[in-house]
Amino acid sequence: MLRAWVLAKANDGSPGRDDESFEDIESRGLMKWLSDLRKDLHDKTYRPQPVKRVMIEKPGGGKLTSRNG
Numbered sequence: 001m002l003r004a005w006v007l008a009k010a011n012d013g014s015p016g017r018d019d020e021s022f023e024d025i026e027s028r029g030l031m032k033w034l035s036d037l038r039k040d041l042h043d044k045t046y047r048p049q050p051v052k053r054v055m056i057e058k059p060g061g062g063k064l065t066s067r068n069g
Helices: 002-010 022-028 030-043
Strands: 052-057 063-068
Touching: 002 030, 022 030
Parallel strands: none
Antiparallel strands: 052 063
16 A cells, blocks of 8 residues: 555645645654555445546547546
């Protein structure tokens, strides 16, 4: 999970549906957040929020759906 965190942060990942940024999580304690997430996943109590969809204008016209979060 730490590796996934490092890769997402290095890729300039944006806040998800909950609007929590990397900095928000780090300020509260990254290892605790990862530990809590691991526990929720292990206990099957994790409930993801719905996907956030954003329409992106395409250069030649039309729109593309981007799924963030």
